[in-house]
Amino acid sequence: xxxxxxSGPGLVRPSETLSLSCTVSGESIRSNYWSWIRQSAGKGLExxxxxxxxxxxxxxxxxxxxxxxSIDMSKNQFFLNLTSVTAADTAVYYxxxxxxxxxxxxxxxxxxxxxxxxxxxx
Amino acid sequence: EIVxxxxxxxxxxxxxxxxxxxxxxxxxxxxxxxxxxxxxxxQTPRLLIYGASSRATGIPDRFSGSGSGxxxxxxxxxxxxxxxxxxxxxxxxxLPPTFGQGTKVEIK
Numbered sequence: 001x002x003x004x005x006x007s008g009p010g011l012v013r014p015s016e017t018l019s020l021s022c023t024v025s026g027e028s029i030r031s032n033y034w035s036w037i038r039q040s041a042g043k044g045l046e047x048x049x050x051x052x053x054x055x056x057x058x059x060x061x062x063x064x065x066x067x068x069x070s071i072d073m074s075k076n077q078f079f080l081n082l083t084s085v086t087a088a089d090t091a092v093y094y095x096x097x098x099x100x101x102x103x104x105x106x107x108x109x110x111x112x113x114x115x116x117x118x119x120x121x122x
Numbered sequence: 123e124i125v126x127x128x129x130x131x132x133x134x135x136x137x138x139x140x141x142x143x144x145x146x147x148x149x150x151x152x153x154x155x156x157x158x159x160x161x162x163x164x165q166t167p168r169l170l171i172y173g174a175s176s177r178a179t180g181i182p183d184r185f186s187g188s189g190s191g192x193x194x195x196x197x198x199x200x201x202x203x204x205x206x207x208x209x210x211x212x213x214x215x216x217l218p219p220t221f222g223q224g225t226k227v228e229i230k
Binding site: 044045046047058060061062094099101102104106107108109110111112113114115 | 215220221
């Protein structure tokens with residue numbers, strides 16, 4: 001079955017860019033949406049945004065000015081960049097598969113990666 | 123943005139008891155576009171319910187979801203030891219999808 005695995009630095013300095021990758025195994029990332037979600041003690045679970053295999057994206061308006069996403073079909077990976085980070089961006093970051101079974105343009109998330117803790121600190 | 127408010131914050135129950143968790147939306151959720159997840163300590167969220175009442179693959183039938191509009195409920199008919207966890211609701215009605223703050227089901 002499909003599995004997702006996040007990777008990237010565990011520590012990022014304030015004002016720098018947080019960059020994470022998600023490697024998908026068990027199926028092609030083609031023809032589906034893939035999301036990034038984060039979880040912090042202060043804000044709980046927060047959807048960051050999603051990317052389609054074509055490169056089409058949707059972002060949370062609260063983060064839109066700082067977020068970008070990309071995809072590498074050849075490596076079955078997708079990526080998150082979050083610029084100008086502060087301590088408020090400290091969280092566990094998850095990548096997740098948007099379910100293709102929804103009859104709507106949005107959907108639920110299944111499965112999720114194991115998550116990676118990113119701490120923003122000098 | 124639709125805000126989801128879950129109650130209670132913590133539910134203290136014994137194994138074998140029935141758990142009833144509430145998720146209230148600030149605006150009506152179209153066509154029951156609501157999901158529920160379980161998160162055990164140190165683990166990743168696991169999908170339980172989608173479409174307000176459809177169980178995900180492999181989820182025991184003691185878990186059931188109901189509701190529409192602004193009021194949704196997750197019921198666990200008889201708590202098993204592995205059910206003590208935090209539960210989250212999530213809507214997918216409109217951008218951005220949002221999550222409730224969670225209900226912790228703890229052993230009494």
